[in-house]
Amino acid sequence: MTIDYNINHIAILVCDTPIENVTEVFGDFGDNTHDLLKNGQSNLPYPVIKYQVCIEDNKNSKEITQLKQAYDQLRSGIVVGHIKGIILTGSRADSFAENILWITLLDDFITSVLLDLQNFPIVGICFGHQILAKNLNCKVGRNLPEKGWECGTTVIQLNKDIYTIENSPFKNPLKIADGSYLDELNLVEFHRDIVYGIPPPSSSAKFITIGSTSKCSIQGLITESGPLKVLTFQGHPEFTTPIAKELLKSDLKNNCFSEEDFEEFYHSTENLDNQGQLFGDVINEFLNIHCDTQQE
Secondary structure, three states, X not given: OOOOOOOOEEEEEEOOOOOOOOHHHHOOHHHHHHHHHHOOOOOOOOOEEEEEOOOOOOOOHHHHXXXXXXXXXXXXXXXXXXXXXXXXXXXXXXXXXOOOHHHXXXXXXXXXXXXXXXXXXXXXXXXXXXXXXXXXXXXXXXXXXXXXXXXXXXXXXXXXXXXXXXXXXXXXXXXXXXXXEOOEEEEEEEEOEEEOOXXXXXXXXEEEEOEEOOOOOOOOEEEEEOOOEEEEEOOOOOOOHHHHHHHHHHHHHOOOOOHHHHHHHHHHHHHOOOOHHHHHHHHHHHHHHHOOOOOO
């Protein structure tokens, strides 16, 4: 199918390759993200188009050519105004990995293009959260050994300050019947790497964290003030419970964690209500607030 890149759209940057026994059933991370936004309470302001920015082989000339073409299309789309927002998906890769071509090119795109944009919505999920934070001068790396992996459906303690920022995208989706707001939310997690702090404030943006858990104090970031508009999540709002269960099985098979850890993660995933769609609604709100407000 031919993709029309000359329509106004949201660009989803797919930062991973297909996962055996998962992608063929549930789609890739870009498909999962699209489904999350499509099923939201508020409509997407524009259709989405996926851009594959991860390759499997650093030496495959065809893959490298396609990767560079994707960035040419992204840069052109932003310049002419067809791309109205960017979402970076999760990935099994380390955001701080060195000598990996696709990560090097993504770092360059973030620093030379995205971080120079004003009032342009940029969303990062898990890996996307980490690589944006890295390029905003945060320390990103492995979690402490005693904390290790954070996987499966997890309770996040929300930072109340997310409701007080100007044009907060959290207020409508996370408002409850009595007029107050949620103070915690259940979200699927799949990570061993963490962001160790808030980006230092600059003329472009001042950030706050969206919440914390016992294993990870930075569960996402949002611009509190400034023209750079960034929203990130350490967890995976796009992962439904069936997707999370299959990924847990896949990670156990790949010896990512112990059988004991798997049982704990699987139990919480089966028994906690997955509220990821609420964060999907937050993303839609964020896109609706900031799309078309960028300066010419």
